[in-house]
Amino acid sequence: SQQGEEDPQALSIQEGENATMNCSYKTSINNLQWYRQNSGRGLVHLILIRSNEREKHSGRLRVTLDTSKKSSSLLITASRAADTASYFCATDKGGSEKLVFGKGTKLTVNP
Amino acid sequence: NAGVMQNPRHLVRRRGQEARLRCSPMKGHSHVYWYRQLPEEGLKFMVYLQKENIIDESGMPKERFSAEFPKEGPSILRIQQVVRGDSAAYFCASSPTTVSYNEQFFGPGTRLTVL
Numbered sequence: 001s002q003q004g005e006e007d008p009q010a011l012s013i014q015e016g017e018n019a020t021m022n023c024s025y026k027t028s029i030n031n032l033q034w035y036r037q038n039s040g041r042g043l044v045h046l047i048l049i050r051s052n053e054r055e056k057h058s059g060r061l062r063v064t065l066d067t068s069k070k071s072s073s074l075l076i077t078a079s080r081a082a083d084t085a086s087y088f089c090a091t092d093k094g095g096s097e098k099l100v101f102g103k104g105t106k107l108t109v110n111p
Numbered sequence: 112n113a114g115v116m117q118n119p120r121h122l123v124r125r126r127g128q129e130a131r132l133r134c135s136p137m138k139g140h141s142h143v144y145w146y147r148q149l150p151e152e153g154l155k156f157m158v159y160l161q162k163e164n165i166i167d168e169s170g171m172p173k174e175r176f177s178a179e180f181p182k183e184g185p186s187i188l189r190i191q192q193v194v195r196g197d198s199a200a201y202f203c204a205s206s207p208t209t210v211s212y213n214e215q216f217f218g219p220g221t222r223l224t225v226l
Contacts (some may be wrong), residue, residue, distance in 0.1 A: 033214070042163035042202060042219040045155070050185060088153055096169060099204075099215060 005102050006089055012108040019076045021105040024069075024087030031092050032065055033099070034074050035084045043088070046074075079109045113137070115205050115218035116185075123224045124134040130197070133219045136205030143186045145178060145216060148200040159188060193225045 006023050013019055023032070031050050035043040049056045049072065056063045057069045062075040076083055086106045090099040116135040122131050129200075136143050141162055146154040156170040160180035171178065180186040190197055200222045204215035 044216040048214055098156040098159055103153045
Protein backbone atom coordinates (compact mmCIF):
# COMPACT_ATOMS: atom_id res chain seq x y z
CA SER A 1 0.00 0.00 0.00
CA GLN A 2 1.03 3.62 -0.39
CA GLN A 3 3.41 5.19 2.11
CA GLY A 4 1.62 8.48 1.73
CA GLU A 5 -2.16 8.47 1.50
CA GLU A 6 -3.98 11.72 1.04
CA ASP A 7 -7.56 12.43 1.90
CA PRO A 8 -9.93 13.49 0.70
CA GLN A 9 -9.34 12.20 -2.82
CA ALA A 10 -11.25 15.17 -4.19
CA LEU A 11 -12.28 18.48 -2.68
CA SER A 12 -14.42 21.21 -4.19
CA ILE A 13 -14.73 24.61 -2.50
CA GLN A 14 -15.62 28.21 -3.28
CA GLU A 15 -13.05 30.91 -3.78
CA GLY A 16 -12.11 32.52 -0.49
CA GLU A 17 -12.72 29.40 1.57
CA ASN A 18 -9.97 27.41 3.25
CA ALA A 19 -8.92 24.00 1.96
CA THR A 20 -7.51 21.31 4.20
CA MET A 21 -5.88 18.15 2.90
CA ASN A 22 -4.50 15.33 4.98
CA CYS A 23 -1.74 12.81 4.46
CA SER A 24 -1.01 9.67 6.42
CA TYR A 25 2.05 7.49 6.19
CA LYS A 26 3.13 4.20 7.62
CA THR A 27 6.85 4.08 8.38
CA SER A 28 9.26 6.49 10.07
CA ILE A 29 10.35 9.43 7.98
CA ASN A 30 12.93 12.19 7.90
CA ASN A 31 11.03 14.71 5.83
CA LEU A 32 7.55 15.20 4.45
CA GLN A 33 6.96 17.42 1.46
CA TRP A 34 3.92 18.77 -0.32
CA TYR A 35 3.81 19.26 -4.08
CA ARG A 36 1.24 20.76 -6.41
CA GLN A 37 0.54 19.51 -9.90
CA ASN A 38 -1.60 21.39 -12.36
CA SER A 39 -3.43 19.21 -14.85
CA GLY A 40 -1.01 17.69 -17.34
CA ARG A 41 1.98 19.53 -15.91
CA GLY A 42 5.01 18.87 -13.73
CA LEU A 43 5.25 19.09 -9.97
CA VAL A 44 5.88 22.28 -8.08
CA HIS A 45 7.47 22.02 -4.66
CA LEU A 46 5.40 23.81 -2.02
CA ILE A 47 6.89 23.12 1.36
CA LEU A 48 9.12 20.69 3.25
CA ILE A 49 8.70 19.88 6.91
CA ARG A 50 11.26 17.88 8.83
CA SER A 51 10.38 15.16 11.30
CA ASN A 52 11.45 17.34 14.25
CA GLU A 53 9.18 20.19 13.17
CA ARG A 54 5.49 20.46 14.03
CA GLU A 55 4.29 23.34 11.92
CA LYS A 56 5.50 25.41 9.02
CA HIS A 57 4.09 28.38 7.14
CA SER A 58 4.69 29.71 3.66
CA GLY A 59 2.42 32.50 2.45
CA ARG A 60 -1.14 31.13 2.44
CA LEU A 61 0.09 27.61 3.17
CA ARG A 62 0.28 26.02 6.58
CA VAL A 63 1.61 22.52 7.08
CA THR A 64 1.47 20.52 10.27
CA LEU A 65 3.17 17.25 11.09
CA ASP A 66 2.23 14.82 13.83
CA THR A 67 4.80 12.05 13.91
CA SER A 68 2.98 10.22 16.71
CA LYS A 69 -0.03 9.83 14.42
CA LYS A 70 2.09 9.59 11.27
CA SER A 71 0.04 12.29 9.62
CA SER A 72 0.36 15.72 8.09
CA SER A 73 -2.09 18.34 6.93
CA LEU A 74 -1.86 21.08 4.34
CA LEU A 75 -4.06 24.12 4.81
CA ILE A 76 -4.53 26.65 2.03
CA THR A 77 -6.20 29.78 3.31
CA ALA A 78 -8.29 32.21 1.29
CA SER A 79 -8.24 29.91 -1.74
CA ARG A 80 -8.18 31.20 -5.29
CA ALA A 81 -9.29 29.66 -8.56
CA ALA A 82 -5.59 29.39 -9.46
CA ASP A 83 -5.13 26.95 -6.55
CA THR A 84 -7.09 24.37 -8.54
CA ALA A 85 -4.67 21.45 -8.90
CA SER A 86 -3.76 18.07 -7.46
CA TYR A 87 -1.79 18.11 -4.24
CA PHE A 88 0.57 15.31 -3.25
CA CYS A 89 2.46 14.54 -0.10
CA ALA A 90 5.79 12.77 -0.40
CA THR A 91 7.93 11.25 2.32
CA ASP A 92 11.55 10.23 2.50
CA LYS A 93 13.86 8.65 5.02
CA GLY A 94 16.55 11.27 4.68
CA GLY A 95 19.70 11.81 2.67
CA SER A 96 19.37 11.17 -1.02
CA GLU A 97 16.48 8.79 -0.62
CA LYS A 98 13.68 8.35 -3.09
CA LEU A 99 10.40 10.13 -2.44
CA VAL A 100 7.30 8.05 -1.82
CA PHE A 101 4.15 9.76 -3.05
CA GLY A 102 0.50 9.34 -2.21
CA LYS A 103 -2.26 9.34 -4.82
CA GLY A 104 -3.07 12.98 -4.22
CA THR A 105 -6.02 15.21 -3.47
CA LYS A 106 -7.68 16.87 -6.41
CA LEU A 107 -8.70 20.37 -5.35
CA THR A 108 -11.19 22.44 -7.33
CA VAL A 109 -11.70 26.05 -6.34
CA ASN A 110 -14.82 27.48 -7.93
CA PRO A 111 -14.85 31.21 -8.76
CA ASN B 112 19.48 29.02 -13.51
CA ALA B 113 17.36 26.86 -15.77
CA GLY B 114 15.21 24.25 -14.13
CA VAL B 115 15.21 20.54 -14.83
CA MET B 116 14.81 19.96 -18.54
CA GLN B 117 13.13 16.97 -20.08
CA ASN B 118 12.65 16.08 -23.69
CA PRO B 119 10.71 15.25 -25.58
CA ARG B 120 7.62 16.55 -23.81
CA HIS B 121 5.40 14.17 -25.73
CA LEU B 122 6.42 10.90 -27.33
CA VAL B 123 4.30 8.52 -29.35
CA ARG B 124 5.53 5.02 -30.06
CA ARG B 125 4.02 1.88 -31.53
CA ARG B 126 4.16 -1.37 -29.63
CA GLY B 127 7.58 -2.96 -29.95
CA GLN B 128 9.48 0.26 -30.60
CA GLU B 129 12.02 1.85 -28.30
CA ALA B 130 11.46 5.00 -26.25
CA ARG B 131 14.30 7.24 -25.10
CA LEU B 132 13.57 9.92 -22.55
CA ARG B 133 16.15 12.55 -21.68
CA CYS B 134 16.66 14.58 -18.55
CA SER B 135 19.10 17.40 -17.88
CA PRO B 136 19.33 18.20 -14.16
CA MET B 137 19.64 21.66 -12.76
CA LYS B 138 23.10 23.20 -12.78
CA GLY B 139 25.07 22.01 -9.80
CA HIS B 140 22.85 18.95 -9.26
CA SER B 141 24.44 15.54 -9.52
CA HIS B 142 21.55 13.42 -8.24
CA VAL B 143 18.85 12.37 -10.70
CA TYR B 144 15.64 10.48 -9.99
CA TRP B 145 13.10 9.06 -12.41
CA TYR B 146 9.44 8.61 -11.49
CA ARG B 147 6.46 7.29 -13.43
CA GLN B 148 2.90 8.55 -13.09
CA LEU B 149 -0.08 6.63 -14.36
CA PRO B 150 -3.34 8.56 -14.98
CA GLU B 151 -5.04 9.68 -11.76
CA GLU B 152 -2.19 8.23 -9.68
CA GLY B 153 0.71 9.57 -7.67
CA LEU B 154 4.30 9.30 -8.79
CA LYS B 155 6.11 6.00 -8.36
CA PHE B 156 9.87 5.93 -7.93
CA MET B 157 11.82 4.06 -10.60
CA VAL B 158 15.54 4.75 -10.29
CA TYR B 159 18.07 7.04 -8.62
CA LEU B 160 21.37 7.82 -10.29
CA GLN B 161 24.47 9.83 -9.71
CA LYS B 162 27.03 10.52 -12.41
CA GLU B 163 27.99 7.17 -13.97
CA ASN B 164 26.37 5.22 -11.13
CA ILE B 165 22.99 3.65 -10.47
CA ILE B 166 22.36 4.06 -6.74
CA ASP B 167 18.88 2.58 -6.38
CA GLU B 168 16.89 0.87 -9.11
CA SER B 169 14.42 -0.87 -6.85
CA GLY B 170 11.44 0.67 -8.66
CA MET B 171 12.55 -0.20 -12.15
CA PRO B 172 10.95 -3.14 -13.97
CA LYS B 173 13.52 -5.88 -14.41
CA GLU B 174 13.05 -6.19 -18.14
CA ARG B 175 13.00 -3.68 -20.99
CA PHE B 176 13.83 -0.65 -18.80
CA SER B 177 17.28 0.82 -18.29
CA ALA B 178 18.69 4.13 -17.15
CA GLU B 179 22.02 5.87 -17.33
CA PHE B 180 23.57 9.15 -16.28
CA PRO B 181 26.85 9.49 -18.14
CA LYS B 182 29.74 11.70 -17.16
CA GLU B 183 28.77 14.10 -19.93
CA GLY B 184 25.26 14.74 -21.15
CA PRO B 185 21.77 14.12 -19.89
CA SER B 186 20.35 11.18 -18.02
CA ILE B 187 18.53 8.74 -20.30
CA LEU B 188 15.62 6.47 -19.46
CA ARG B 189 15.31 3.81 -22.12
CA ILE B 190 12.32 1.56 -22.63
CA GLN B 191 12.75 -1.23 -25.15
CA GLN B 192 9.91 -2.99 -26.95
CA VAL B 193 7.27 -0.72 -25.47
CA VAL B 194 3.83 -2.07 -24.60
CA ARG B 195 0.56 -0.20 -24.05
CA GLY B 196 1.01 -0.44 -20.29
CA ASP B 197 4.11 1.75 -20.56
CA SER B 198 1.89 4.71 -21.48
CA ALA B 199 2.39 7.19 -18.65
CA ALA B 200 4.03 10.44 -17.70
CA TYR B 201 7.70 10.06 -16.80
CA PHE B 202 9.19 12.67 -14.54
CA CYS B 203 12.78 13.38 -13.77
CA ALA B 204 13.90 15.18 -10.63
CA SER B 205 17.28 16.39 -9.48
CA SER B 206 18.77 17.42 -6.17
CA PRO B 207 21.96 19.23 -5.23
CA THR B 208 25.34 17.62 -4.89
CA THR B 209 25.41 18.34 -1.19
CA VAL B 210 22.14 17.07 0.15
CA SER B 211 21.25 18.80 3.38
CA TYR B 212 17.64 17.83 2.99
CA ASN B 213 15.95 15.98 0.24
CA GLU B 214 14.22 18.65 -1.82
CA GLN B 215 13.89 17.36 -5.34
CA PHE B 216 13.20 19.65 -8.26
CA PHE B 217 11.01 18.19 -10.95
CA GLY B 218 11.04 18.58 -14.69
CA PRO B 219 7.88 19.06 -16.77
CA GLY B 220 7.71 15.37 -17.65
CA THR B 221 7.57 13.33 -20.82
CA ARG B 222 4.19 11.93 -21.73
CA LEU B 223 4.62 8.62 -23.47
CA THR B 224 1.76 7.20 -25.50
CA VAL B 225 2.07 3.68 -26.87
CA LEU B 226 -0.28 2.90 -29.74
